[in-house]
Amino acid sequence: MDEFEPKIIAFLCNWCAYAGADLAGISRIQYPPNIRVIRLMCSGRVDEAMILEAFARGADGVLVCGCHPRECHYMKGNLCARRRVVGLKCLLENIGIGRDRLRLEWVGASEGPKAAHVISSFTQSIRQLGPSPLRRDQVSSMIGAALLEV
Amino acid sequence: MRKLKLAIGLGSTCAGCDIAILDLNEKILDLAAAVEIVFWPTAMDFKLKELEEFGEGEIDLGLYHGTIRTSAQEHIAHLLREKSKALMAFGSCACFGGIPGLCNLTSKEAIFETVYRDTPSTVNPDFTVPKTEVKEGGYLLTLPELYQEGKALPQVVDVDYYLPGCPPVVELIEKLLPIIELMKTGELPPKGTVIASDKTLCEECPLTRENKMISQIVRPHQVIPDPQRCLLEQGILCMGPATRGGCGARCIKALMPCRGCMGPTAEVEDQGAKMISAIASILGVEDEKKLSEEDVEKLMNQIKDPVGTFYRFTLPMALINKRVIKR
Numbered sequence: 001m002d003e004f005e006p007k008i009i010a011f012l013c014n015w016c017a018y019a020g021a022d023l024a025g026i027s028r029i030q031y032p033p034n035i036r037v038i039r040l041m042c043s044g045r046v047d048e049a050m051i052l053e054a055f056a057r058g059a060d061g062v063l064v065c066g067c068h069p070r071e072c073h074y075m076k077g078n079l080c081a082r083r084r085v086v087g088l089k090c091l092l093e094n095i096g097i098g099r100d101r102l103r104l105e106w107v108g109a110s111e112g113p114k115a116a117h118v119i120s121s122f123t124q125s126i127r128q129l130g131p132s133p134l135r136r137d138q139v140s141s142m143i144g145a146a147l148l149e150v
Numbered sequence: 151m152r153k154l155k156l157a158i159g160l161g162s163t164c165a166g167c168d169i170a171i172l173d174l175n176e177k178i179l180d181l182a183a184a185v186e187i188v189f190w191p192t193a194m195d196f197k198l199k200e201l202e203e204f205g206e207g208e209i210d211l212g213l214y215h216g217t218i219r220t221s222a223q224e225h226i227a228h229l230l231r232e233k234s235k236a237l238m239a240f241g242s243c244a245c246f247g248g249i250p251g252l253c254n255l256t257s258k259e260a261i262f263e264t265v266y267r268d269t270p271s272t273v274n275p276d277f278t279v280p281k282t283e284v285k286e287g288g289y290l291l292t293l294p295e296l297y298q299e300g301k302a303l304p305q306v307v308d309v310d311y312y313l314p315g316c317p318p319v320v321e322l323i324e325k326l327l328p329i330i331e332l333m334k335t336g337e338l339p340p341k342g343t344v345i346a347s348d349k350t351l352c353e354e355c356p357l358t359r360e361n362k363m364i365s366q367i368v369r370p371h372q373v374i375p376d377p378q379r380c381l382l383e384q385g386i387l388c389m390g391p392a393t394r395g396g397c398g399a400r401c402i403k404a405l406m407p408c409r410g411c412m413g414p415t416a417e418v419e420d421q422g423a424k425m426i427s428a429i430a431s432i433l434g435v436e437d438e439k440k441l442s443e444e445d446v447e448k449l450m451n452q453i454k455d456p457v458g459t460f461y462r463f464t465l466p467m468a469l470i471n472k473r474v475i476k477r
Binding site: 047048049052053055056069070076079080082083084086087088089090091094095096097104133134 | 419420422423424426427429430431433434435438439443446447450451453455456457460468469470472473474475
């Protein structure tokens with residue numbers, strides 16, 4: 001059997017986290033290719049429904065990265081994201097997906113190594129958790145099918 | 151003038167929707183004058199065969215209330231769709247799954263185990279559970295199949311109109327009367343019409359919002375709320391910001407928080423996600439720069455049963471519409 005390769009959706013803010021991940025690339029720091037990056041202007045733009053939809057479509061994990069507190073380009077969009085992500089974690093735990101499949105991290109524009117580290121460690125922890133129960137190929141092991149077309 | 155033919159079918163329902171129609175009081179006479187009721191098993195002795203005998207599209211308006219959980223209910227939904235020119239999802243169960251839709255938080259097997267084995271008053275050593283077919287004395291006995299999950303009407307058949315509410319308030323049901331008059335002229339309202347407000351409940355809420363932030367969530371039985379101020383700003387989880395208006399804010403007027411029975415507004419895909427967003431915009435905002443993620447988590451953990459609270463009426467239509475149960 002093939003080894004499980006997680007699919008991770010990463011929402012990165014334009015000003016810090018995306019620049020940080022970009023720097024990791026420019027600096028040729030290696031990190032796993034499991035993340036699919038979606039660049040947003042601010043982590044505060046991340047809507048709960050976007051994260052839920054990622055899971056509903058079979059993402060194994062969702063990573064939200066923004067600027068460090070007090071460094072948000074829009075004053076406090078990152079703190080807004082934190083409240084939302086934490087609220088959503090409670091929901092995900094309650095519905096059986098588990099809070100550990102969603103992670104929020106702060107990555108600065110100058111933190112290339114940290115960006116790579118965050119991606120590596122999150123990929124590693126999702127790999128240990130195994131495939132999301134909502135993944136299409138996992139549906140037979142759960143009750144019914146909750147999937148949209150991917 | 152020709153009377154319109156009206157059929158009322160039902161699925162997994164408490165029949166509160168039927169009572170809500172009767173709550174029209176004297177206006178029910180107007181309804182009776184405008185339509186001929188050809189199928190309404192709760193009110194009169196109609197048989198399914200009578201519905202089956204209608205031709206395709208022979209009924210003018212079909213109302214369906216209740217969640218779809220069994221093969222028999224699914225059959226009625228398909229029948230009603232086939233026989234009706236216009237089909238309306240009547241009540242929250244048909245519109246979004248409603249309270250019976252919370253069955254998606256457990257499984258059929260778990261329900262059977264509880265009902266037919268684990269309850270203290272049950273003696274069932276062989277664990278006999280209902281089967282869809284049993285041969286007994288040369289006869290084949292059948293029962294409808296219980297499905298693993300509950301579904302809302304639009305997940306099973308094509309739905310033209312929606313009338314949400316648990317149960318729909320009389321003021322909204324009364325709006326059916328002019329629509330029926332309009333239908334007599336052959337003119338149908340646009341498909342997808344929702345008979346309710348297009349705005350959230352907050353728009354019609356009589357309480358005053360002061361844009362206060364909260365640091366604590368309380369449950370309705372723990373406090374006596376200030377009758378003038380927004381309940382959410384007093385820390386009581388009120389689904390108003392994520393819920394469609396049109397109900398007249400009846401619960402709020404009795405100082406009980408909104409439970410979300412009118413479902414989300416047209417622009418919102420997922421009512422629970424919207425509600426988390428609303429809570430996140432007022433909970434733990436003060437001095438939050440000093441808070442760690444753990445502190446915020448403690449605040450959010452005050453919400454007991456997030457799924458049951460945020461998706462009380464809309465779980466089958468939610469983005470993640472069932473609990474993941476590991477076997």
